[in-house]
Structures are given as structure tokens and as C-alpha cells.
Amino acid sequence: MTRRRDECDRRRRRGPAETRWVSKGLGAVTWTILLFAPAVLFAQDGASRAAEETSIHGGWLVIAAYVILWLGLFAYVGYLGIRQRTLDEQIDDLERRIERSLSDIREEE
Amino acid sequence: MNRLVETGRLESAHAMQKLAEIVDRYFPWIVALGGLVFALALWLSFFYAPVDRNMGIVQKIFYSHVPAAMAAYAGFTVTSVASLLYLVKPHRNWDVAAVSGAHIGLFFCAYVLVSGPIWAYKAWGQAWVWDPQLTSTLVLFLLYGGYVLLRAFSKNSERMRKISAVLAVVAFVDIPIIHYSVKMWRGNHPTIEREGGGGLAPAMKTAFSTSMFAYLLLFALLLWLAVRVRRLEWRAEQLHVDLEDAERSRTD
Numbered sequence: 001m002t003r004r005r006d007e008c009d010r011r012r013r014r015g016p017a018e019t020r021w022v023s024k025g026l027g028a029v030t031w032t033i034l035l036f037a038p039a040v041l042f043a044q045d046g047a048s049r050a051a052e053e054t055s056i057h058g059g060w061l062v063i064a065a066y067v068i069l070w071l072g073l074f075a076y077v078g079y080l081g082i083r084q085r086t087l088d089e090q091i092d093d094l095e096r097r098i099e100r101s102l103s104d105i106r107e108e109e
Numbered sequence: 110m111n112r113l114v115e116t117g118r119l120e121s122a123h124a125m126q127k128l129a130e131i132v133d134r135y136f137p138w139i140v141a142l143g144g145l146v147f148a149l150a151l152w153l154s155f156f157y158a159p160v161d162r163n164m165g166i167v168q169k170i171f172y173s174h175v176p177a178a179m180a181a182y183a184g185f186t187v188t189s190v191a192s193l194l195y196l197v198k199p200h201r202n203w204d205v206a207a208v209s210g211a212h213i214g215l216f217f218c219a220y221v222l223v224s225g226p227i228w229a230y231k232a233w234g235q236a237w238v239w240d241p242q243l244t245s246t247l248v249l250f251l252l253y254g255g256y257v258l259l260r261a262f263s264k265n266s267e268r269m270r271k272i273s274a275v276l277a278v279v280a281f282v283d284i285p286i287i288h289y290s291v292k293m294w295r296g297n298h299p300t301i302e303r304e305g306g307g308g309l310a311p312a313m314k315t316a317f318s319t320s321m322f323a324y325l326l327l328f329a330l331l332l333w334l335a336v337r338v339r340r341l342e343w344r345a346e347q348l349h350v351d352l353e354d355a356e357r358s359r360t361d
Binding site for chain 2: 021026029056059062066076083084087091094097098101102105
């Protein structure tokens with residue numbers, strides 16, 4: 001049981017770290033986009049047929065498309081991290097309660 | 110644990126545990142590789158690939174829209190294959206993979222349905238038209254959205270898992286329909302590489318291929334995280350039953 005609890009603690013420590021790693025990776029890429037993309041997008045957009053048809057600049061639409069993706073990714077990874085932490089705590093608690101019940105049974109016997 | 114031994118599933122549980130340990134050990138490296146590939150894909154999309162002469166800068170959405178669509182297909186394929194395997198051999202690992210695949214597929218499919226209209230607003234002058242490919246993609250989103258809602262709000266019984274597995278397998282039929290809808294019904298949706306499209310310039314092709322690889326890697330990472338969470342849910346479920354058993358035997 002002690003080993004199982006140790007394993008549980010290890011898993012709890014390791015679990016959210018994985019989502020943190022993904023968040024770090026996403027964060028690094030997001031900063032790259034935020035720093036460089038707007039300047040590049042607006043500088044590159046030359047005379048285009050499509051650019052004259054609507055009032056919104058194409059660069060803003062590209063930024064909107066990428067921002068939506070990154071916000072969605074952060075939200076999803078964040079949700080998975082929170083859910084994992086909650087479940088780890090729940091499992092830890094359940095294992096402790098089972099251990100207590102089993103030791104009670106052993107004592108009664 | 111006793112229940113696993115009784116049902117003869119201990120070996121498969123151990124195999125899954127071993128796989129989880131191996132992936133966990135290399136996880137930071139896989140994420141680092143994913144981050145590098147993603148950064149490269151963005152650099153190629155924005156700096157290396159030329160701006161499209163007709164569509165202008167808005168064509169850059171293509172480098173996230175199409176790979177996201179492929180990631181959505183991959184997610185729904187995982188769901189359908191795992192569901193089929195669950196129907197053949199009802200092991201919870203297949204069910205866990207099916208639900209996780211549906212979540213990730215739905216995420217990317219939602220993005221496809223948002224980024225597509227953003228591009229179309231500029232390219233076609235209106236965000237949404239009832240084009241065959243757009244409509245069938247919306248139908249795909251609704252079908253798998255229905256699957257996810259069914260799983261979220263129904264009792265987690267074997268019967269329910271089998272019913273939703275059938276839905277997931279049937280819904281997969283929509284994917285080839287989406288892919289070949291342009292050829293079959295001639296809609297507005299562009300065909301760049303397939304069904305007689307004009308193809309891409311070499312620089313665009315490089316950016317596109319790298320983006321495709323980056324999104325599929327991202328898909329794999331998200332799928333792994335989602336599978337981990339579902340497995341923990343399953344473990345919590347088992348422990349609830351174990352606790353009930355232990356408390357019942359204590360009162361007896």
C-alpha cells in the first residue's frame with residue numbers, strides 16, 4: 001500500500017508537469033507569432049484582388065485565425081491539466097479510504 | 110486490481126502502463142521537437158512561402174486550415190477504428206482511445222469551421238455558403254459532437270459505450286464524402302492538390318508539408334494527454350467500486 005501511495009505521489013507530481021511542458025512549448029511559439037507575425041503580414045500584403053473586396057485587411061483576418069487557434073489550444077491544455085490534477089487528488093483520496101477500510105477489516109478479523 | 114486479474118485483463122493493463130511510462134520519460138523531448146517543428150512551420154508559412162497573387166495575405170490561413178482538417182480526420186479515424194475494435198473486443202482501452210480521439214478531432218474540426226469562413230470572407234466576399242464540402246464538414250462536426258455529448262451525458266454502462274461505438278463507426282462514412290464532395294457535386298471550395306487542382310509552388314509546398322507534420326505532431330501530443338486523463342477517470346471509477354466492495358465487506 002505504501003508503494004502504491006508513493007507511486008500515486010510520483011504520478012501526481014509528474015502528471016501536471018506534462019501539461020506544463022506542452023504549455024511552455026505553446027507559449028514559446030505564441031511569443032514568436034506575437035513578435036513577428038503582424039509586421040510580416042502587413043508588409044507582405046501587396047496589391048491583391050481579394051483585398052479590395054472587403055473592408056477588413058487580410059492581415060487582421062490571418063491574425064484572428066491564428067489567435068483563435070492558440071487560444072483554443074491553451075484553453076484545452078489548461079482544461080486537461082486541471083482535470084488531471086483533480087483526478088490525481090481524487091484517486092489519492094480513494095486509495096487512502098480503501099486502505100483504511102481494508103485495515104479495519106484486518107483488525108476486526 | 111483483483112477485478113483485472115479475474116477478467117484476464119492484467120496483461121493488457123500492464124502493457125498500457127509500460128507504454129505510458131516510456132512515453133512519459135521522453136515526453137519533454139517530444140514536446141521540444143513539436144515546438145521546433147511548429148516554429149519552423151510558422152517561419153516557412155510567413156517568411157518563406159510567397160504571398161498568393163490572387164488572394165493576397167489571407168491565403169496564409171491555408172497553412173493552418175488544411176493541416177487542422179487533417180488532424181480532425183485523424184482524430185475521427187482514431188475514434189472510429191477504436192470503436193470498431195471495442196465492438197469486436199470490448200476492452201476499456203479502446204473506449205478510452207475512441208473518446209479521446211473524438212475530443213481532439215472535434216477541437217480541430219471546430220477550428221476548421223472557424224478558420225474556413227474567415228478565409229472565405231475575404232476570398233469569396235461572404236463567410237459561409239452552403240457548399241457541399243462546407244456542409245458535409247458541418248455535418249461531421251454535428252455527428253461527432255453528438256457522440257461526445259452522448260458520452261458526456263449518458264450513464265457510463267457497457268450498453269451505452271457500444272451504442273456510441275456504433276454511432277462513431279457510422280459517422281466515419283462522412284469523411285470520404287467530405288473529401289470527394291468537390292469532385293462529386295462541384296462546389297466552390299478550392300482544390301489545390303487533389304482532384305485536378307493546379308498544385309502549389311515549391312516554396313508553398315515546403316511550408317504546407319512542414320505545417321502538416323507540425324499539426325499531426327500536435328494532434329499526437331494532445332491525444333496522448335487526453336488518453337492519460339481518460340485513463341485516470343477510468344481508474345477513479347474502478348476505485349469507487351473497490352471502495353464500495355471494501356465498505357460492504359466491512360459491514361458484513
